Amino acid sequence: MTAGRVVLWRHGRTAHNAAARLQGQSDIPLDEVGAWQAETAAAALAGRYAPTRIVASDLGRARATAEALSQRTGLPVHTDARVRERSxxxxxxxxxxxxxxxxxxxxxxxxxxxxxxxxxxEARADVQARMLTAVTEQAAALEPDDTLVVVSHGAAITLGLTGLLGLPAEWKGVSGMANAHWAEIQPGRPGSGLAWRLEALNVGPVHASSDWNAGPDRVGRDMDEEVRDPA
Incomplete structure (x- = not known):
């Protein structure tokens, strides 16, 4: 068996993200905006899905993001070093x-x-291989009605997605994930020959600020505007 849905969720913003510094496996914590992003996105995730299991990278920014969802769902956070960021x-x-x-x-x-x-x-193919193994194993322990949430990182999620969709690590057709946004995959339909299919990419909270990286809404900001992709 396998989970009926896997949500790959990127951590909230850090100071390195804000300064456009390459983060990799350096253990940089969420900044103030990142903590708000995690809380806001966790509320949206908890309202949209019914998570069964939460798995996070062992890096602090991913674990802190996962804890925001844990507090809303009552589920524990399980860490898996295989879903950490590319070095x-x-x-x-x-x-x-x-x-x-x-x-x-x-x-x-x-x-x-x-x-x-x-x-x-770290080579792209190596990141893809560990992500593919980790997500597949974690999902295989669940049932078709279950939802697995994996809290990971930008490059790791992109490479994991390509692997889960049966594409090589060199394929560049997947856009980068914004902080605290997620992708959703579901098992491939019978006879399709696909293990997984992509249902949604780079999804964020519909009630978030019109400028996601600016933090909580200020007076006079239009809540009806769409979230702007900071990438």
């Missing part, structure tokens, strides 16, 4: 401009979609 080695904590200055060739390769060499970055 970016020597580049962690740096901006794109700083990386380009020190590693121009590797930065150009990375921006072109190739693997950066000699900087200690």
């Amino acid at each position: 970016f080695g020597d580049w962690e904590g740096m901006t794109s401009a700083e990386i380009a200055e020190r590693w121009p060739e590797q930065h150009a390769a990375w921006r072109a979609g190739r693997e950066p060499e000699r900087v200690g970055a």
